[in-house]
Amino acid sequence: MWRIFLEKELKDSLQSARFVVTSLVSIALIALSFYLGIAHYQARLSQYEQSQQMMLETASQQTNWMAASVFAFRKPDPMEVFVNGINSDIGRYSEINQMRGIKLVRSEFGDDPMLAVFQFLDLSFVVQIVLSLMAILFTYNAINGEKEGGTLKLIFANQISKAEFILGKLLGNWVALLVPFIISFLIGAMLIIAMGVEMSAAHWGRFAIFAFSAVLYFTCFMLIGVFVSALTKRSSLSFLILLVCWIVSVLIIPKAATMLAGQAMPVPSADEIESRIASFSTQARTEFFASMNKLFAERFRPVEGQSQEQRDQFVRENQERWQQEEKEIRETMDKKIAEYSARQYEDLYNQKNSQELLALSLSKFSPASAFQLVAMKLGGTDTGLKRRYEDAMKDYRKQYTNFLSDKGGGHGGIRLSVSNGRGTVSAAEPKKINIAEMPKFSDPVYGAGEAINASLFDVGLLALFNILAFVGAFVAFLHYDLR
Amino acid sequence: MEQHATISAEGLTKIYEDGVCALDHVSFAVKPGEIFCLLGGNGAGKTTAINIFLGFIPPSQGVAKIHNVDIHRDPLEAKKYVSYLSDVVMLYPNFTARQNLDFFARLGGKHALTRDDYYTALRRVGLQEKAFEQKLKGFSKGMRQKVGLAIAIIKESPAIILDEPTSGLDPKAANEFQTTLLGLRAQGKAILMSTHDIFRAKEIADTVGIMNEGKMLAIKSRKELEHEDLEQLYLNYIHGKVAA
Helix, strand or coil: CHHHHHHHHHHHHHHCHHHHHHHHHHHHHHHHHHHHHHHHHHHHHHHHHHHHHHHHHHHHCCCCHHHCCEEEECCCCHHHHCCCCCCCCCEEEEEECCCCCCCCEEEHHHHCHHHHHHCCCCHHHHHHHHHHHHHHHHHCCCCHHHHHCCHHHHHCCCCCCHHHHHHHHHHHHHHHHHHHHHHHHHHHHHHHHHCCCCCCHHHHHHHHHHHHHHHHHHHHHHHHHHHHHHHCCCHHHHHHHHHHHHHHHHHHHHHHHHHHHHHHCCCCCHHHHHHHHHHHHHHHHHHHHHHHHHHHHHHCHHHCCCCHHHHHHHHHHHHHHHHHHHHHHHHHHHHHHHHHHHHHHHHHHHHHHHHHHHHHHHHCCCHHHHHHHHHHHHHCCCCHHHHHHHHHHHHHHHHHHHHHHHCCCCCCCCCCEEECCCCEEECCCCCCCCHHHCCCCCCCCCCHHHHHHHHHHHHHHHHHHHHHHHHHHHHHHHCCCCC | CCCCCCEEEEEEEEECCCCCEEEEEEEEEECCCEEEEEECCCCCCHHHHHHHHCCCCCCCEEEEEECCEECCCCHHHHHHHEEEECCCCCCCCCCEHHHHHHHHHHHCCCCCCCHHHHHHHHHHCCCCHHHCCCEHHHCCHHHHHHHHHHHHHHCCCCEEEEECCCCCCCHHHHHHHHHHHHHHHHCCCEEEEEECCHHHHHHHCCEEEEEECCEEEEEEEHHHHCCCCHHHHHHHHHCCCCCC
16 A cells, blocks of 8 residues: 555655756756866866976976975865865865974865855755755655645545555655655766766765765655654644754754864864963973073082183083083973973864864764765765874875985085186086985875775764654654544 | 445544543434435534544544444444545645546555546546646636545445535535435435535435534434425524424
8 A cells, every 4th residue: 555655655746846846956956066076176186286296397306305395285086076075174285394294284265265155065065955955845744734635534534554654655755855866866977977087986885875875864854854744733834843953953053063062172272282382492491591500600610710721621621521411401301392292282182082072973963964974984075084194194204204314314416616716617417306216195095994984873873863753753643633 | 124324323422632522422324325414513523423434533432333344443444435525625736637536546445447437437526528637736626526526436435424525615516516416325325424504405415413512413304304494493403492
């Protein structure tokens, strides 16, 4: 019997203007998000290749390894087509040198603030907003609409059980929603192939799981729609309730979770940390100079009242020891500052991680956040992206520093010219550095296995939301007054 | 030989959770080929009785049977033998008349009907041919009521329950509706119809049950009503001028 309802729901949806309009809008938006994602990825890839080429060309003109500016660039990943995540928030590259630490600079949002204001229309955004709204539009009157139209009584005047009806209803609505989803994703997949995005089998696998998660996501809203429809008598009321649920889930919870986590676990700003370190350094240096003054006074106490010659002799005898002593004291001070600085940054890192974990845990009460997290983890554009790159760049910096040391501090050769009155005598032309010798930066590996493992919990959470909403809809309808 | 009733109520009582007594020991029977009109104003208990017969609410006391099956004990079996038409027949506006009929026919267990079968049923209720394949969203209430009646007919059940079927219909549509109903009676269907239209009840009913405040005040046959003014009789019962 449920098949009759499934067929009816499908036929009813396909023939309704509501379905046609919302489906066309969804298909157009999803296809557009695919196109924009591909165009954005290709532009980033081209920029990446050009930047790398320019760096190598500039470096190849140098004769001194120390003078060569080396950068490590973040290579765009095809998964960015589907989910931009924090990709545009973090810098595109970092300079690699012995003096400075790793710092990713020149983010897309920094370069183009308008993009930061209006955000990126990627697939995960469209799924999160459009498909969830579509699911609500399809189901807000699934049960109470039948009652308002008088068809519920007509249906149950037949040999129909409530279980058969609700199963057929849910399946029918689900299949109807699946139709535009499958069409739009097929169009997207064709665009990917047609526009030449190089997707490996692992990428396609991650995309398939992304699509599965999107299905779980809109199914959840569809089930919530039927659930609320089975709890209310009027479709106008259920629509209002569902709209509030949608706003809370999609817009409020993710932002509120971040704010609550910020309140519950305040984290000092980077400026505050730097200020603390500067203050500590100043104090350490003041103490250092005070101790040095004291030391100088003590050193010359034995020769007080003696002649200048005796004093000079005393200095000459002790100078080496004193230098060593001063060096040790200075090193102790530097070490103390470095340790304090490292501790501060580690604390900041740990506090930020705890705050982030709390924010993510709180936001998981919303299916929209759970889906966003799945999408970002599958796409590799989650909050771990920056850390993965920074770690890889730190490794590369070590590798590059060792390489420079091997090159004898980086001197590729200098040219000496001496004038002897009868002309100029020049040393041999200095050799240019061979950039082929330079170690190459390898992007961090974020494989399909890692992506799937990382997203598994949130996929499970989405499944749990589905189960709860299904049970809710089912039980609510079993108690529904058919009159 | 006495015919068995297709629709019967024995001491049917319904007291809601808030203590309101919507039906108070109501008994009646509808035999094959009989139109039984439940006549009463708003709140008389007509719709409550129908809701019990359709299994939407359980009775507090008494038994409601369709084709001798207790609807409360075995609702799915009892519903095999009944068709229903309500006063609000919106149906599915995106479906054509034929598609609506097809859906409800299949729910009623008719899986092998052809397009011609649907057309025959729609012709029988007087729907214009050109409307058969038109979506219901443009239909008038009368046209939708005709499709609703076709749905009730196509199930070919021995019992038909109609809840205020002519309310809101124009005289022509109501007249056409009445003609179809008489045809069904001639076929031997037991028809239970609730109405507050005294004139329609007198014209069509074989038996009229006058209800007020959940009580069945009187049951009058066509023969008994032949020489009586039903309207006056109804008002007398309602105002307690005649002992129930």
